[in-house]
Structure formats: structure tokens, C-alpha cells
Amino acid sequence: MKLRLSFFSLLFSLLFSFGSLTAQETTVMVRALAKDAKFIGSSIGGAKIIVSNAETGEILDQGFTSGSTGDTKLILKTPQKRYDNLTDEKTAGFQATLNIEEPTFIKVEAQAPFNKKQARVVSSTQLWVIPGKNITGDGVVLEVPGFVVDILSPQTHERIKSSSEVSLKANIVMMCGCPVTEGGIWDANQYEVKAILDAEGKESMEIALKPTEKASTFQAEANLDKGYYTITVYAFDPITGNTGVDKTNIIIN
Structure with missing residues (x-):
């Protein structure tokens, strides 16, 4: 009888210990x-x-x-x-x-x-x-992986006269928010930054954006004919393959 009680006591103790571990x-x-x-x-x-x-x-x-x-x-x-x-x-x-x-x-x-x-x-x-x-x-x-790309200019659905020069400007940072600067740890000159401009019935245009004095900011100018345009700005690092994209739409009238 004592042996049986000892056995059940040991079994209960083991089960209790196991249960406490799993919890x-x-x-x-x-x-x-x-x-x-x-x-x-x-x-x-x-x-x-x-x-x-x-x-x-x-x-x-x-x-x-x-x-x-x-x-x-x-x-x-x-x-x-x-x-x-x-x-x-x-x-x-x-x-x-x-x-x-x-x-x-x-x-x-x-x-x-x-x-x-x-x-x-x-x-x-x-x-x-x-x-x-x-x-x-x-x-x-x-x-x-990637870049954070924000188009700063032109603004979404902005109306611009065809006689005016369109300012293309984008902010580009690493995915952690780290800045992109010329000669910096993340060298702006290493990255390919371009704007693709598409409008119905017109041939697609591609324009390179260049680093500015302001960190992470790239810019270019363009002259566009009348139309509804989709602007796609991308950043690409040929060494790492990092890529980022942003899009907006404008009206040239």
C-alpha cells in the first residue's frame, strides 16, 4: 500500500512539474x-x-x-x-x-x-x-529591402500650364529613415534616381533626378505638352539591388 501511494505521489509530482514548465x-x-x-x-x-x-x-x-x-x-x-x-x-x-x-x-x-x-x-x-x-x-x-521614395513636387493632381517648367523633386531615404547624401554612408551618387512620365497618346519620357544640397533630396526640371500625366519616380542601387518607387498624377493644360 505504501509502495502504491509512493508511486502515485511521484507520478503526481512529475505531472505537476511538467505542467508548470509548459505553462x-x-x-x-x-x-x-x-x-x-x-x-x-x-x-x-x-x-x-x-x-x-x-x-x-x-x-x-x-x-x-x-x-x-x-x-x-x-x-x-x-x-x-x-x-x-x-x-x-x-x-x-x-x-x-x-x-x-x-x-x-x-x-x-x-x-x-x-x-x-x-x-x-x-x-x-x-x-x-x-x-x-x-x-x-x-x-x-x-x-x-528597398528605399522610401516620396514625390515632393509636383503635387497630386496639380494643374500646371504647358508654358511652365515642371519641377520634379523627390525625397529618398533608406527603409530605416537613414539619409542619402553625396559622399555619405549612403552615397547619393551611387543611386540611379529617375522620373518616368507617361501620358495617353504620348511617348514615355525618362528624366534623371540629381542630388541637391539638401540631404535625401533629388531634383530635375521638365517641359511637358498638354495632357494627363502619371509620374513614377524610382530609386535603384545597382550594387545591392535596393529599389523604391512612388507615383503621382498631374494635369498639364
């Missing part, structure tokens, strides 16, 4: 890293992070990355060895808290930069998470 809260640090640049954080509105069960689609946690873009020297200029961290306590990230009771295959998605709809892209990955086994440090790092 542990599990955290996963998630970061969004702009391709050829720095981390996407508070300065550009952050990246929206969604962590879900990869098999059922259930959202386990979601939120926005916050914090700084990180240490430029560490991220871009320091040779990286195995296990070296790219981040510190101030670097932008989102700490997801998962309530899981068993090993779970998850999908981690970043929509970034979230506040710049024309530039926003989705980057994602999948991985296993074990209850109570936190993923910390750099955590899960999702690369986000």
Missing part, C-alpha cells in the same frame, strides 16, 4: 533591419510585427518595433564574428510574449516601414519556439 511565458525578440542600412524603429514609425501560429494562423502577439536605429559603426563598419551582437539595449525591436503550452511552429512577419504605405514591404520567416525558452539578444532579425 511558462515565452518571449521572442523581433527586429527589422533595413537592407544595407540600420534597424527600423521609432524615428520612422516602426515596423509592425505579427507573430502567429504557422499551422493555424492564430495571432499569438503583435505590435511595433520601437527604439533607435542602432550603432552605425557596429552595424556597418565592424567585421562581424560568430555570436557577435548587432544590437544593444537601445536598438529598435519588439518583444513578443507568447502563451504556448507545447513546442509551436510560428510565423514571424514584419510590415515595414509601416507608416510609409508606398514603400511598405513584408518580410517573414518561420521557426520553432519551445515553452519557456526565450529568444533574446538580436533575436529574430528580418531583412527589409
Whole structure:
């Protein structure tokens, strides 16, 4: 009888211990890293992070990355060895808290930069998470390619006389918001920035925009005949393949 009671006591103890382990809260640090640049954080509105069960689609946690873009020297200029961290306590990230009771295959998605709809892209990955086994440090790092391109001029649906010169101006930054300047870390002279002008019944035109004295600002002038025009401005880095696009429409009368 005593042996039987001892057995059940041991079994109960094991089950209780196992249950307490599976009930542990599990955290996963998630970061969004702009391709050829720095981390996407508070300065550009952050990246929206969604962590879900990869098999059922259930959202386990979601939120926005916050914090700084990180240490430029560490991220871009320091040779990286195995296990070296790219981040510190101030670097932008989102700490997801998962309530899981068993090993779970998850999908981690970043929509970034979230506040710049024309530039926003989705980057994602999948991985296993074990209850109570936190993923910390750099955590899960999702690369986000591209440029943020904003057409500053002409304004949407602006009416311009055909006798007037049209000013084409665009602001171009990395996906983390880092500036593009001549001779800078992100060298404006390295990038191809052009405006494509299309109007019904007219041959498409392509005009190169040049860097100005103001950081991240590119400009050109054009003379256009009467018509309804779609203007597409793109930035392209022939070294990394980073590409960004913005569009607007104007009326030449």
C-alpha cells in the first residue's frame, strides 16, 4: 500500500512539474533591419510585427518595433564574428510574449516601414519556439529591402500650364529613415534616381533626378505638352539591388 501511494505521489509530482514548465511565458525578440542600412524603429514609425501560429494562423502577439536605429559603426563598419551582437539595449525591436503550452511552429512577419504605405514591404520567416525558452539578444532579425521614395513636387493632381517648367523633386531615404547624401554612408551618387512620365497618346519620357544640397533630396526640371500625366519616380542601387518607387498624377493644360 505504501509502495502504491509512493508511486502515485511521484507520478503526481512529475505531472505537476511538467505542467508548470509548459505553462511558462515565452518571449521572442523581433527586429527589422533595413537592407544595407540600420534597424527600423521609432524615428520612422516602426515596423509592425505579427507573430502567429504557422499551422493555424492564430495571432499569438503583435505590435511595433520601437527604439533607435542602432550603432552605425557596429552595424556597418565592424567585421562581424560568430555570436557577435548587432544590437544593444537601445536598438529598435519588439518583444513578443507568447502563451504556448507545447513546442509551436510560428510565423514571424514584419510590415515595414509601416507608416510609409508606398514603400511598405513584408518580410517573414518561420521557426520553432519551445515553452519557456526565450529568444533574446538580436533575436529574430528580418531583412527589409528597398528605399522610401516620396514625390515632393509636383503635387497630386496639380494643374500646371504647358508654358511652365515642371519641377520634379523627390525625397529618398533608406527603409530605416537613414539619409542619402553625396559622399555619405549612403552615397547619393551611387543611386540611379529617375522620373518616368507617361501620358495617353504620348511617348514615355525618362528624366534623371540629381542630388541637391539638401540631404535625401533629388531634383530635375521638365517641359511637358498638354495632357494627363502619371509620374513614377524610382530609386535603384545597382550594387545591392535596393529599389523604391512612388507615383503621382498631374494635369498639364
